[in-house]
Amino acid sequence: MxxxxxxxxxxxxxxVTQSFKQMPRESLNLSETIEMMKxxxxxxxxxxxxxxxxxxxxxxGDHGLGMERGMNAVIEKLEASEPNDVSEVxxxxxxxxxxxxxxxxxxxxxxxxxxGGKALxxxxxxxxxxxxxFLNAANDGVKARGGAAPGDKTMIDALEPASNRAxxxxxxxLCEAIKMVALSANEGKDNxxxxxxxxxxxxxxxxxxxxxxxxGACSVAIIIQAMSDFINT
Amino acid sequence: MKKLxxxxxxxxxxxxxxxxxxxxxxxxxxxxxxxxxxxxPHNKVSLLVGxxxxxxxxxxxxxxxxxxxxxxxxxxxxxxxxxxxxxxTEAVNRDNGVLYLxxxxxxxxxxxxxxxxxxxxxxxxxxxxxxxxxxxxxxxxKKNDRRGIAGLVLIVKIAGAASQNADNLEDLERVAKMAVLxxxxxxxxxxxxxxxxxxxxxxxIDENLIGLGMGIHGEPGVSEIPMTTADDLTPxxxxxxxxxxxxxxxxxxxxxxxxxxLLVNSLGATTMMECLICLxxxxxxxxxxxxxxxxxxxxxxxxxxxxSGISFSITKLNDxxxxxxxxxxxxxxxxxx
Numbered sequence: 001m002x003x004x005x006x007x008x009x010x011x012x013x014x015x016v017t018q019s020f021k022q023m024p025r026e027s028l029n030l031s032e033t034i035e036m037m038k039x040x041x042x043x044x045x046x047x048x049x050x051x052x053x054x055x056x057x058x059x060x061g062d063h064g065l066g067m068e069r070g071m072n073a074v075i076e077k078l079e080a081s082e083p084n085d086v087s088e089v090x091x092x093x094x095x096x097x098x099x100x101x102x103x104x105x106x107x108x109x110x111x112x113x114x115x116g117g118k119a120l121x122x123x124x125x126x127x128x129x130x131x132x133x134f135l136n137a138a139n140d141g142v143k144a145r146g147g148a149a150p151g152d153k154t155m156i157d158a159l160e161p162a163s164n165r166a167x168x169x170x171x172x173x174l175c176e177a178i179k180m181v182a183l184s185a186n187e188g189k190d191n192x193x194x195x196x197x198x199x200x201x202x203x204x205x206x207x208x209x210x211x212x213x214x215x216g217a218c219s220v221a222i223i224i225q226a227m228s229d230f231i232n233t
Numbered sequence: 234m235k236k237l238x239x240x241x242x243x244x245x246x247x248x249x250x251x252x253x254x255x256x257x258x259x260x261x262x263x264x265x266x267x268x269x270x271x272x273x274p275h276n277k278v279s280l281l282v283g284x285x286x287x288x289x290x291x292x293x294x295x296x297x298x299x300x301x302x303x304x305x306x307x308x309x310x311x312x313x314x315x316x317x318x319x320x321x322t323e324a325v326n327r328d329n330g331v332l333y334l335x336x337x338x339x340x341x342x343x344x345x346x347x348x349x350x351x352x353x354x355x356x357x358x359x360x361x362x363x364x365x366x367x368x369x370x371x372x373x374x375k376k377n378d379r380r381g382i383a384g385l386v387l388i389v390k391i392a393g394a395a396s397q398n399a400d401n402l403e404d405l406e407r408v409a410k411m412a413v414l415x416x417x418x419x420x421x422x423x424x425x426x427x428x429x430x431x432x433x434x435x436x437x438i439d440e441n442l443i444g445l446g447m448g449i450h451g452e453p454g455v456s457e458i459p460m461t462t463a464d465d466l467t468p469x470x471x472x473x474x475x476x477x478x479x480x481x482x483x484x485x486x487x488x489x490x491x492x493x494x495l496l497v498n499s500l501g502a503t504t505m506m507e508c509l510i511c512l513x514x515x516x517x518x519x520x521x522x523x524x525x526x527x528x529x530x531x532x533x534x535x536x537x538x539x540x541s542g543i544s545f546s547i548t549k550l551n552d553x554x555x556x557x558x559x560x561x562x563x564x565x566x567x568x569x570x
Binding site for chain 2: 052056062065066069098099100101102103104105106107108110145146199
C-alpha cells in the first residue's frame with residue numbers, strides 16, 4: 001500500500017490526478033513494482049533505434065536489438081510468473097535478460113537487475129532506501145563482472161553517479177529521490193561523450209570514441225528515467 | 234542487402250538446425266542452442282568452443298572428428314548466455330575436465346566465466362584458454378588483451394588433436410596456450426557486413442580506404458590506409474606479423490628455415506579469386522624470407538556476413554604442434570585428410 005500521508009511532500013506533477021494510483025509515489029508495493037519494471041522494459045523497447053545508432057558509433061550496433069530482446073523476455077517472464085516480493089521482480093527480470101540476450105549486455109544488464117534485486121531481499125516495498133540498496137548493489141555487481149571503473153566509457157559512467165546520488169537521497173521521498181537520480185544518470189551518460197573507451201569492443205577505437213556517449217550508459221539512463229516517469233505519474 | 238532468411242530474429246536457431254543437418258549424424262543439437270558430437274569417448278578431456286553466431290562456418294562448424302567436442306552458440310554477434318554455456322558443458326563433459334577455448338571478447342569472457350561458475354557448482358572441472366591472435370588489437374606487451382580472429386581455426390585444430398590423447402585438463406590447457414602463443418593474425422576490411430535483423434551495416438568505411446586491424450564483428454580498424462593492390466597489401470600485412478614475432482619477448486623471431494602454417498581467410502564477400510591472388514603473393518614473399526610453409530589453408534572460415542576483407546594467420550610450428558597438426562580431422566568448417 002502507498003503511504004498516503006507522504007504524498008503531499010511531492011510536487012512533481014502539477015496537474016490534479018483523479019486516482020491516488022496515479023499520484024507521485026513515496027514507495028511502490030509489489031504490483032506497482034511489477035508495473036514499473038514493465039515500464040522500464042517498454043521504454044527500452046521504444047528506444048531500440050536510438051540505442052542501435054549509439055552502438056554503431058562505437059561497437060557493432062547490436063546493443064539496441066539485444067536490449068529489446070532482453071526486455072521483451074522480461075515482459076513475458078513477468079506475465080508468466082507471480083513474483084513473491086519486490087526483490088524477485090528484479091531478480092526474475094535479470095535472469096530473463098541474461099538468458100535471452102547473451103553477449104556483454106546480457107551478462108552486465110542481467111547482473112544489474114539480479115544483484116540489485118538480491119539487495120532488496122526481505123523488503124515489502126520499493127522505497128528510496130530500496131532504490132539506494134538496489135543501485136549500489138547493481139553498480140558493485142556490474143563493476144565486478146565487467147571489470148570497468150568510472151571513466152572507462154561504459155554503463156558504469158551512468159550507474160555510478162546514479163547510485164551515489166541514491167545513497168545521498170535515501171531518506172528523501174522516493175518520487176523526489178528518483179528524479180534527481182535520473183538526472184545524475186543522464187549527466188553521467190552525457191559525460192561519457194568526453195571519455196576515451198578502454199573496455200569492450202570500442203577500446204580499439206581509442207581517441208575516435210570521443211564525442212559519442214556509451215550505448216550501455218544510454219540504456220542505464222533510459223532505465224532510470226523510466227523508473228522516475230513511472231513513480232512520478 | 235538481400236538475405237535468404239525467414240524471421241530475422243530466428244536466424245541463429247535456424248542456421249544451427251541447418252548445421253546439424255549438414256553434419257549428417259556426426260553432431261546433434263542439445264538444449265537451447267548448443268551442438269555436440271554424437272559420440273564422445275568416456276573419460277575424454279573435452280574441448281568446448283563457442284561464441285556469437287553469424288560468423289559461419291566458425292565456431293560451431295569446428296565441432297567434429299579430432300576437433301572440438303561441442304560449441305555453445307550465441308545469437309548473431311553476441312556471446313552465448315551462461316545457461317547455454319552450462320548446457321554445452323554438461324553435454325560434452327566425460328568426467329575428465331572441460332577446456333573452454335574461444336576468442337577474447339568482453340561478452341564471451343563474462344558469459345563463459347559465468348557458465349564455468351555454474352559448471353563448477355555441478356562438479357565439472359573447467360579451465361579456459363582465450364584466443365588472442367589479432368596483432369593489431371594490442372601491442373605485444375599487452376597480448377593477452379588481443380581479440381581472437383581467424384587464427385582460431387589453426388588453434389582449435391591443434392587443440393582438438395591434442396584433446397584426443399590428453400591425459401588431463403592441464404595437459405590440454407598447456408597445448409592450447411602454446412598454440413595461441415605461436416599463432417598471429419593480421420586482418421583488413423574493405424566494406425562492412427550487416428546485422429541480419431536490421432539490415433544495417435556494422436560500420437562505415439570510405440570507398441577508397443581499407444581498414445587495417447578490423448575485428449570479425451566489424452569493429453572499425455585501428456588505422457585506415459588507401460585502397461591498393463593485392464601485391465602491395467599482402468607484404469605489408471605479413472610484415473606486421475613478422476614485426477610482432479620480433480617484438481614479443483615470449484617467442485623467437487620468425488626466421489629463415491622456420492616452418493609455419495599459413496591461413497588466408499576471407500571475411501565473407503572477398504572472393505576465392507582475391508584470396509588466391511593474395512596467397513600467391515604471400516607464398517612468394519615468405520619464400521623470399523626463407524620461411525617454409527608446411528601447410529596452407531585458404532577460404533572463408535571466419536566471416537562476418539557479407540563483409541569484405543581478408544586476413545593472414547601464421548602458426549610458427551614446433552615438433553609438438555606439428556604432430557597435432559598432422560592428425561586428420563573432419564568437420565563442416567575444416568577437414569584434413
